Amino acid sequence: MNVATLLIIIRRAILMGTPLLFGAIGEIITEKSGNLNLGIPGIMYIGAISGAVGGFVYKSSVVYVDPFLAVFIPMMCTILGSLIVSLIYCFLTITLRANQNVTGLAITTFGIGCGNLFGGSIIKIIKSNVPFFAVGDIAKEYNKPFPFVEYLPEKTPELIKILLSYGFMVYLALALAIITTLIIKKTRIGLNLRAVGENPATADAAGINVSMYKYVATCVGGVIAGLGGLYYILGNSNGIWANGAFGDKGWLAIAIVIFATWKPVYAILGSYFFGALCILYNYLDNIPITFIPLLKMLPYVATILVLIIVSLRKKRENQPPASLGLSYFREER
Amino acid sequence: MNALEIKNVTKRFGRIVANNNINLTVNSGEILAILGENGSGKTTLMNMISGIYHPDAGEIFVNEKPVVINSPKDAFALGIGMIHQHFKLVDVFTATENIVLGIEDKKRLNMKAASKAVLEISGKYGFEIAPQKKIYQMSVSEKQTVEIIKVLYRGADILILDEPTAVLTPQETQKLFAVLRNMKEDGKSIIIITHKLNEVMSISDKVAVLRKGEYIGTVNTAETNESELTEMMVGKKISLNIDRTDPHDQKERLVISGLDLYNKNGIKVLDDISFAACSGEILGIAGIAGSGQRELLESIAGLRHISGGEIIYNDPKTEETVSLKDMSPMKIRELGVRLSFVPEDRLGMGLVGNMDIIDNMMLRSYRKGKSIFLNRKPPRELADTVIRDLEVVTPSPQTPVRKLSGGNVQKVLVGREISAAPTVLMAAYPVRGLDINSSYTIYNLLNKQKENGAAVIFVGEDLDVLIELCDRILVVNSGKITGILDARNTTKEEIGLLMTKTGGADNEEE
Numbered sequence: 041m042n043v044a045t046l047l048i049i050i051r052r053a054i055l056m057g058t059p060l061l062f063g064a065i066g067e068i069i070t071e072k073s074g075n076l077n078l079g080i081p082g083i084m085y086i087g088a089i090s091g092a093v094g095g096f097v098y099k100s101s102v103v104y105v106d107p108f109l110a111v112f113i114p115m116m117c118t119i120l121g122s123l124i125v126s127l128i129y130c131f132l133t134i135t136l137r138a139n140q141n142v143t144g145l146a147i148t149t150f151g152i153g154c155g156n157l158f159g160g161s162i163i164k165i166i167k168s169n170v171p172f173f174a175v176g177d178i179a180k181e182y183n184k185p186f187p188f189v190e191y192l193p194e195k196t197p198e199l200i201k202i203l204l205s206y207g208f209m210v211y212l213a214l215a216l217a218i219i220t221t222l223i224i225k226k227t228r229i230g231l232n233l234r235a236v237g238e239n240p241a242t243a244d245a246a247g248i249n250v251s252m253y254k255y256v257a258t259c260v261g262g263v264i265a266g267l268g269g270l271y272y273i274l275g276n277s278n279g280i281w282a283n284g285a286f287g288d289k290g291w292l293a294i295a296i297v298i299f300a301t302w303k304p305v306y307a308i309l310g311s312y313f314f315g316a317l318c319i320l321y322n323y324l325d326n327i328p329i330t331f332i333p334l335l336k337m338l339p340y341v342a343t344i345l346v347l348i349i350v351s352l353r354k355k356r357e358n359q360p361p362a363s364l365g366l367s368y369f370r371e372e373r
Numbered sequence: 374m375n376a377l378e379i380k381n382v383t384k385r386f387g388r389i390v391a392n393n394n395i396n397l398t399v400n401s402g403e404i405l406a407i408l409g410e411n412g413s414g415k416t417t418l419m420n421m422i423s424g425i426y427h428p429d430a431g432e433i434f435v436n437e438k439p440v441v442i443n444s445p446k447d448a449f450a451l452g453i454g455m456i457h458q459h460f461k462l463v464d465v466f467t468a469t470e471n472i473v474l475g476i477e478d479k480k481r482l483n484m485k486a487a488s489k490a491v492l493e494i495s496g497k498y499g500f501e502i503a504p505q506k507k508i509y510q511m512s513v514s515e516k517q518t519v520e521i522i523k524v525l526y527r528g529a530d531i532l533i534l535d536e537p538t539a540v541l542t543p544q545e546t547q548k549l550f551a552v553l554r555n556m557k558e559d560g561k562s563i564i565i566i567t568h569k570l571n572e573v574m575s576i577s578d579k580v581a582v583l584r585k586g587e588y589i590g591t592v593n594t595a596e597t598n599e600s601e602l603t604e605m606m607v608g609k610k611i612s613l614n615i616d617r618t619d620p621h622d623q624k625e626r627l628v629i630s631g632l633d634l635y636n637k638n639g640i641k642v643l644d645d646i647s648f649a650a651c652s653g654e655i656l657g658i659a660g661i662a663g664s665g666q667r668e669l670l671e672s673i674a675g676l677r678h679i680s681g682g683e684i685i686y687n688d689p690k691t692e693e694t695v696s697l698k699d700m701s702p703m704k705i706r707e708l709g710v711r712l713s714f715v716p717e718d719r720l721g722m723g724l725v726g727n728m729d730i731i732d733n734m735m736l737r738s739y740r741k742g743k744s745i746f747l748n749r750k751p752p753r754e755l756a757d758t759v760i761r762d763l764e765v766v767t768p769s770p771q772t773p774v775r776k777l778s779g780g781n782v783q784k785v786l787v788g789r790e791i792s793a794a795p796t797v798l799m800a801a802y803p804v805r806g807l808d809i810n811s812s813y814t815i816y817n818l819l820n821k822q823k824e825n826g827a828a829v830i831f832v833g834e835d836l837d838v839l840i841e842l843c844d845r846i847l848v849v850n851s852g853k854i855t856g857i858l859d860a861r862n863t864t865k866e867e868i869g870l871l872m873t874k875t876g877g878a879d880n881e882e883e
Contacts, residue, residue, distance in 0.1 A: 228482040235463050235474050242461040246475025247446050356465055356509055 049316060049323050051202045054210060055276045057315025059084070059286075061213045062268025063293025064300065064307040065220055070261035071297060072224060073254045074237035076365040078144025079129050080265050081290020082151020083122050087266025088273045089155035090114075090121030092281045095178035095274070096162060110181040114270060122266025125151060126259045134254045137367035148290070156283045163283075172282035179279025182271070183207040209271045216264060217304040224304070233257055237361030240368035250368055265293065289318070295343040298350050301358040314339050375437055376401040376562035377422070377453070377531050382431030384417055391417040395431070395588040397581050401530070404553060404563045406577035406594070408570075408606055410661075410834075414586040415566045419533050422564075423455035424448040435531070454524030455533045458540075460516050464509040468502055472523045494525050498555045501548075513638070514545040521552075531562045538572055539663065550576050568606075568661055570599045570873045584608050600866065603873070607836055607865040615816050615841045618824060620654035625687060626828035627673065627710075627797055632682035634668055634852075642668045644852045646682070650797065652689070655819060655829040657843030657860065659836065659868050665852040666832045670799045673830075674712040675702040686710065689796055689826075709796035723786050726775030730756045730767065733774055734789055759788035763814055780811045791818055798822050801832040816842055836865045848872055 094117030224230040300306035321335035488504035634643035734752035848871040
């Protein structure tokens with residue numbers, strides 16, 4: 041493997057890792073409130089299809105694609121789509137106190153089915169010969185680097201050039217990771233949020249609105265995860281939607297949460313690492329073709345290893361929020 | 374000035390009157406102790422002051438103004454702070470984080486400043502606290518300190534402490550009392566709930582006594598003594614007319630010597646317990662809740678690993694003596710040592726709420742079957758017998774146990790344990806929450822077991838019942854035996870004193 045391949049791997053790893061990072065940040069915020077949202081893969085899927093459909097409808101209805109609207113419309117569609125699904129999850133688990141695991145899995149199944157239904161329908165509507173539809177014009181706007189990147193001096197190292205070559209969403213994910221960490225660690229909102237996830241009865245007694253915190257955290261988390269789905273289609277896949285392409289990568293986001301011990305900043309490393317594992321098989325030379333399926337397994341093997349290693353760490357600060365997965369009911373004392 | 378006054382407050386839960394016409398006053402710079410047995414309504418009363426319950430009748434005055442307290446937030450706003458027995462703290466937070474949690478403030482969260490304020494408060498009253506220490510690293514007494522500072526940080530002037538010394542060692546109790554005295558000097562009003570008489574005498578200025586939800590009176594600590602308070606607390610003897618037969622054919626069935634047990638926090642919960650339970654008699658165990666009764670029974674049943682001492686069982690069938698110390702609970706059960714424990718939540722131990730009566734009967738017998746299929750006939754017959762004999766009110770034997778009323782659940786539990794004709798029957802709080810008639814059904818069942826030659830160990834709350842039902846009464850206090858009394862020649866006062874005094878000598882009387 042030479043330096044050029046390594047740089048390509050880094051570039052592709054970040055492209056692949058960014059949707060995972062969005063998903064992981066969203067899930068961390070959600071889990072900090074004590075909600076174990078296993079619907080995240082479904083919400084990411086919904087986010088992806090909402091954005092793709094939004095982009096497709098916009099692109100098909102105009103002659104000239106306005107750069108701002110091309111970014112704005114799909115993003116709003118994604119936010120709306122993932123918000124609605126998150127609200128369903130919240131209503132079921134917080135208001136009706138349904139089992140979080142069952143609800144989450146149902147949301148995931150629903151999200152994937154819903155995404156494939158709309159994706160498949162559009163593929164049929166445009167009478168495509170291939171099993172995908174593309175919104176390339178829209179994706180172009182999402183992958184446009186910042187303007188100043190053009191004026192970088194010639195001698196800038198390749199690595200820096202690569203790190204600055206992405207569209208704005210890569211940097212948005214990084215910023216979100218840092219901002220979320222600061223909010224959780226340093227602010228009163230973060231303190232209250234953590235208290236809700238650790239011990240809702242204590243938070244309640246201290247006058248914190250437990251349901252409100254759970255609702256807001258789960259919805260904000262869901263929307264951020266939805267943006268991950270959007271970026272997968274418009275950033276990583278250059279605007280090409282194919283049913284099932286995003287697959288089960290949403291689960292990796294949940295594994296990264298555990299890998300990062302519920303700290304968004306660590307999720308950055310985790311996401312890029314898992315991103316690299318996902319694409320590695322494309323870039324290894326002299327690998328017999330029969331080995332490729334094994335290499336494709338890497339992220340999932342890594343997930344299992346991460347779970348084992350993390351369960352061995354006993355430090356209290358690295359444990360999940362104490363009331364994760366439990367519904368809170370005030371009268372149950 | 375009266376910091377807090379309660380006038381004619383009444384609280385009912387359904388048909389049960391938890392508090393009836395209670396009157397209390399506490400001045401600023403004064404410590405009021407509230408004394409009463411379990412179930413006398415102390416905690417209910419305090420919950421009304423701190424806004425958790427709402428009184429059905431009566432008035433509450435704070436600083437001589439009438440107030441309505443609808444929530445803990447209202448109570449905080451009035452300067453009332455409650456320190457619960459069960460701490461409300463987040464384990465992975467530091468002391469300071471717990472103290473500032475939930476305080477609404479326009480300013481930015483500044484942990485350094487908050488820690489400083491915490492240290493100031495602790496310096497003022499003489500607490501010892503490390504603001505950056507995580508709760509899970511703290512001892513019970515440190516956690517309590519955090520709870521008290523949390524209340525003071527919010528500016529409380531009236532502090533209510535619900536059995537604050539129950540979890541403390543004597544040294545920690547002395548430290549706490551020193552702090553409380555400092556707060557009193559500072560003009561705070563303090564209400565302390567307790568049933569330890571020596572503590573009442575040493576810390577309080579006034580004592581208010583409650584008994585079975587009734588307000589008995591308030592006395593100045595300086596003008597009273599322990600025996601007067603005991604009498605106020607337990608009341609005059611009431612006759613219950615339980616048919617008690619003389620013990621017959623007594624043989625030592627269970628001999629316990631020097632039993633020591635530590636709980637998972639490393640605190641000694643049973644200390645050098647020695648006694649013998651005989652066949653054909655009912656041995657009562659009296660004590661304040663949490664004095665080690667549960668742990669003692671669980672040790673005998675093999676559910677806990679004792680750290681010292683010996684439990685010897687004399688098997689009536691084989692005339693052999695066996696040590697129960699390292700036996701599995703299953704083996705102990707097979708020897709005929711039966712435990713029927715009625716915990717606070719009733720379904721916690723022994724029954725499965727979602728299963729019906731027949732299936733719950735089968736929990737004890739399913740291992741006996743020889744084929745791979747269950748034989749449902751004997752448990753069905755047993756269920757029918759229990760329902761008929763104990764008058765269990767249930768639509769059918771197929772009704773899930775959790776749908777039955779509390780009393781009926783208890784009858785099912787006790788009935789099943791008795792059905793196996795045990796040689797040792799341990800019943801803890803078997804009449805808790807039952808009405809009079811059901812209680813008598815249970816008493817008669819226990820008496821019948823006694824006549825059949827079983828050694829019955831009965832843990833009860835009501836001293837009247839213990840005196841009338843049992844042959845001997847063993848009194849435990851903080852994990853130690855403070856006396857074994859002959860139930861026919863004892864008084865409630867005598868038992869009450871043994872239950873509440875601290876540092877009592879072992880086995881004074883036999």
